[in-house]
Amino acid sequence: MELTVLLASSLMLCFSIVSTTASILDTIVPGQSIKDGETIISTGRSFELGFFSPGTSTNRYLGIWYKKYATGTVVWVANRETPLLDHSGVLNFTSQGVLHLRDGVNGGIVWSSANLTKPPKNPTALLLDSGNFVVRDGNLKTSNVDYLWQSFDYPTDTTLPGMKLGRNLATGMDWSLTSWKSPNDPARGEFSLGIDPRGYPQLVLKQGNNTIYRAGPWNGNRWTGSPKQQSNSVYDYWFVFNEREVYFAFELINESLLSRYTVTASGATGRFNWKDDRRGWVTYFLMGADQCDIFAKCGPTAMCDIDGTNYCNCLDGFRPGSPADWAVRDWSGGCTTKGPLGRCRKGEGFVRLQKVKLPDTSGSWFDRNLSLKECRQRCLTNCSCTAYSSLDVTRGGSGCLLWFGGLVDLRAYPDNGQDLYVRVDASYLASIKKKKRKVVGMRIAVLISLVAVVVTVIVLGWRLCLGKIKQRYQGKKKYRARKGSNNDDLELPMFDFTTITSATNNFSDDYKLGEGGFGPVYKGTLCDGQVIAVKRLATSSGQGLEEFKNEVVLISKLQHRNLVRLLGCCIEGDERMLVYEYMPNKSLDHFIFDESRSKLLDWQRRIDIIEGISRGLLYLHQDSRLRIIHRDLKTSNVLLDIDMNPKISDFGMARMFGGDQTEACTSRVVGTFGYMAPEYAIDGLFSMKSDIFSFGVLVLEVLSGRKNRGFFTSDHGLNLLGHVWKLWMEEKPLELVKEEQRQIVVSDSRLAALIKRHIHVGLLCVQQEPEDRPNMSTVVLMLGGDSLLPDPKPPGFFAERKVPETDSSSSYNKSRSIGEITVTEFIPR
Incomplete structure (x- = not known):
């Protein structure tokens, strides 16, 4: 870390x-x-x-x-x-x-x-x-x-x-x-x-x-x-x-x-x-x-979940205190019980919340000598008690901690949270028991049906049964990959080539979603109706089997709401394909660089997209069990789901760090011009700070609606980074916003301050020297906070010559150039 x-x-x-x-x-x-x-x-x-x-x-x-x-x-x-x-x-x-x-x-x-x-x-x-x-x-x-x-x-x-x-x-x-x-x-x-x-x-x-x-x-x-x-x-x-x-x-x-x-x-x-x-x-x-670390962000009796669709949700058995406020994402009023509570009514009880950050204890009561069972009884008999938990989780748990009144500053902590028992009214407990009885009944019915099906299959013939078992086995065989000297076996569902061909209508151009350095990407529909995206390794691809294995190795171990989910892969003959969840809104560049579609992204949505990407990158750098450097973060590698939530994709060029490693050097520089950090493009030195640079470029592109490589000022010879820096030094950063949208921003002081802050953070991320750039945990903190930020220094690569414009990921050796693209085409500060 x-x-x-x-x-x-x-x-x-x-x-x-x-x-x-x-x-x-x-x-x-x-x-x-x-x-x-x-x-x-x-x-x-x-x-x-x-x-x-x-x-x-x-x-x-x-x-x-x-x-x-x-x-x-x-x-x-x-x-x-x-x-x-x-x-x-x-x-x-x-x-x-x-x-x-x-x-x-x-x-x-x-x-x-x-x-x-x-x-x-x-x-x-x-x-x-x-x-x-x-x-x-x-x-x-x-x-x-x-x-x-x-x-x-x-x-x-x-x-x-x-x-x-x-x-x-x-x-x-x-x-x-x-x-x-x-x-x-x-x-x-x-x-x-x-x-x-x-x-x-x-x-x-x-x-x-x-x-x-x-x-x-x-x-x-x-x-x-x-x-x-x-x-x-x-x-x-x-x-x-x-x-x-x-x-x-x-x-x-x-x-x-x-x-x-x-x-x-x-x-x-x-x-x-x-x-x-x-x-x-x-x-x-x-x-x-992150946002859920902000004290009392969701108000009392509500849970903050950084990986949830919404940050804040009421606890089971509770409802928003002000639905109108929650509709505009103001959660500070918290939640209230759906039924009468707190008068020691008959039938009241507790529901267990697993793996949570315990609420504010400034008004709590504790006793080190009580057991958890005694703690429950102590809370139940006190009409003002709203929740209880163990005081010490070591050696099986001991002690008693009680809360009174609203439960403030709760958040989900799936990796290291603690159990909390929250008091609920009798009607809610009754509904839970009714649902459990219904579920048990349904399970019994399903079990009986399954037994009947099994008996029928046996009666129909053992050959048919064996055939189905064999087909089922082949459909679930696993791809076992090894990366370098790492002997961690990875298991992923293996899709048949025939299944993929059928799902994509034989890789029809009508099903084609796009194409990158890896190869074409197709939309497909499996026989069960599930919609998928299939990335097919092209024979002419500059990326090959190593990149394919790399993506399988890395993304199969990563799970986060802001990372695209890998469903499986296909390896038959010379075919190499990755099967992903389908993102109906395509990639971020599909919206922000298009005049008509960009209007669908209001400012709050753009801010949410930037912060979602920052959380995904924070997970890669710090919170996952691996330490991942993406190396090709750009707008076309950020996909949008049906709710316009961003998901980072394309891990073919990513690298995994271990132990105390913070940077590495390569003779084969890969990535996309316009997003590469200076130290990476020139010296092949990459680290988390090179991802930070790419993120900063992406932030400024989202806010401006312009490409860093596509924007060029003939009077000053500046690219987008140089243009933003010039506006910042002239103390008019809001002129980065397109003229037709600028009046909306200027007329809303809160929105104007928010955009200025995001521009400020973007400039801090693209500073010339890696040590000057913030790490992702600091970036997330700065994006969501209101504390003073340090002054940025000039960005790297803020002046640009005429270089062949492309958004495709590129690679080259430091010792030589390929085609017209050379590392010396850039002019660093």
């Missing part, structure tokens, strides 16, 4: 230090001071403490930053709210063990560590290799319980290994993170991450006083609202909750690595690991990666 982070301005907080006149080792003693220009360095040279100016600011702050690696990344600031205006600052250490930061001009105290209740006999101040700046009594042991004061108790925007994120319930000390106001100002910003101790404690991200993301309560293994953490060799983590304190902490398994938890000035929050070969931070995990 290591993806390079876009928000470098927030993560890599560069600063300036005046020429260092002296560096003290790692310790200062009473009477000793640190002046601006002097620093202390931890024993292992991991961290340094001194004065710095963030970004372009001239203000001076006392802080701690990485020394050996990631130089310039600040992890702690003392006087974040009271900057020094010049270089006269001095840090003094008193005999009472107190640190004073003074303004050297007027002598006033700008910042001070806590006064100690019991003065130490021999105090020392020490910068540890953990990044913790501590005051201790030199006569005592050096464990953290003996520290008289430590910077770890006063975090700013970063949690380091061994640092607590939570709260001391005895003293009220709050160990929460607060973002910087901006990359140039470390004062408290609007975003904060901490543990909400109300009810059963849970991890929450806030913007001001409003919760914007909730990781949920701890269930013994992890936060119930965070994606499943795979076993890793990077860090170990734990959660502590007792009468004295509640906190989350982590330790590095490999201490040579750098890893931190950070809240950036723009609100991007998660774990970031240092990659020395890239000289930058990469994302290991990011909070709030």
Whole structure:
């Protein structure tokens, strides 16, 4: 899950230090001071403490930053709210063990560590290799319980290994993170991450006083609202909750690595690991990666499902509180019960929701000693109780967690969710039992019918029976493919060539849907009425058996609502065919580049299509059990189903990454000009960031209705990317919208802001340097959020020469050119 982070301005907080006149080792003693220009360095040279100016600011702050690696990344600031205006600052250490930061001009105290209740006999101040700046009594042991004061108790925007994120319930000390106001100002910003101790404690991200993301309560293994953490060799983590304190902490398994938890000035929050070969931070995990992570998006008693047709749906037994609002996709009002509930009426009970993120626990009640059966009874006898669940899922489950009132911030989590038991009224339970009885009756009837059929078949003759069994077996034989040294056997239904021929009317031109680099695609109808799309490998195709196997290997393992579904394949003689679900609305380019059909895509539909593609790409890059680079993402490879939902297709050129791999190099560059990232087209270097570039091109094409390769400004020699960049620099991005639609956009301030944001994200995705582009989890977060976005840098390939225009996927060797297409035809920035 290591993806390079876009928000470098927030993560890599560069600063300036005046020429260092002296560096003290790692310790200062009473009477000793640190002046601006002097620093202390931890024993292992991991961290340094001194004065710095963030970004372009001239203000001076006392802080701690990485020394050996990631130089310039600040992890702690003392006087974040009271900057020094010049270089006269001095840090003094008193005999009472107190640190004073003074303004050297007027002598006033700008910042001070806590006064100690019991003065130490021999105090020392020490910068540890953990990044913790501590005051201790030199006569005592050096464990953290003996520290008289430590910077770890006063975090700013970063949690380091061994640092607590939570709260001391005895003293009220709050160990929460607060973002910087901006990359140039470390004062408290609007975003904060901490543990909400109300009810059963849970991890929450806030913007001001409003919760914007909730990781949920701890269930013994992890936060119930965070994606499943795979076993890793990077860090170990734990959660502590007792009468004295509640906190989350982590330790590095490999201490040579750098890893931190950070809240950036723009609100991007998660774990970031240092990659020395890239000289930058990469994302290991990011909070709030999709629409369903938005707190209370669906309102109370409703479920958010990122893979559903609609994001929000009422729980079984409930209905929309305001059908009119739901009709316009405003789900904030949530759902209400269909019948009377909450008065302990006879017949009330519970339905089980499987694999969900548990709802908001800020108003919950819990008991660690109750069993799940006792928990059910406790909820049933409390007329205000609306749901219950296990508190701890380890060792078979234990403890009791009860909810009262609306169930807020529910979402489906098929990979790692938890069971929740929701209270429903008697009439709904009765209807469920009636349906079950009906289903049981139907199953018995079907079973009797099947027995009768079997007996009839036996009576008709064993030869007919054997023939049918043989035919059935052949129809279900499996294609077993192996890719490279990977010995994972793949099983797919095998279609007979005769069946495909019959379904496509012998590959009639009337059934032909289109043609790409792989070969022609036909519409077909199976004997059972199912409509399919058949992709047939052409004998003259530039792609061959390897691409065919590649597509089978990859897409057979992928399941997502925004990826096209592979139904099977056909291999007979020289024939190679893939059978897909049929997409009645063809491909995205069929609509956006056609004057008449483009009118069928209103702005909300275009936004939904962009966000659907982003979720599909996020699944490929991060959420699937594989890590897939598509390498040929473009509008013609995005298909639209009957409801105009986008589905990414054509995985013949895709590549699978494994382990910690983030990029690869190839001598055979494949893809489509106009969508290729510069580093891929020129050097053959591809990564998730090359897919991000293609996605950015696609976003700008959808918003403008113009092709990147087909658009050319004779006055400036710019393609679509260059045109968008020019409009952005002139602060008139909405002129990207076609003139006949521009008035509609300008007259709707909400829509105008939404389109500007999507143009902004598109430009961030097509930046020249891969490390500047966001990863897909950040893209999804930016598309669906309203936090400030960083300024984009110029795009790659924004000037274009006259190159033969084609939308077909192409391939070539870096060492030579094919035909008129050469890699040097592009002019990078």
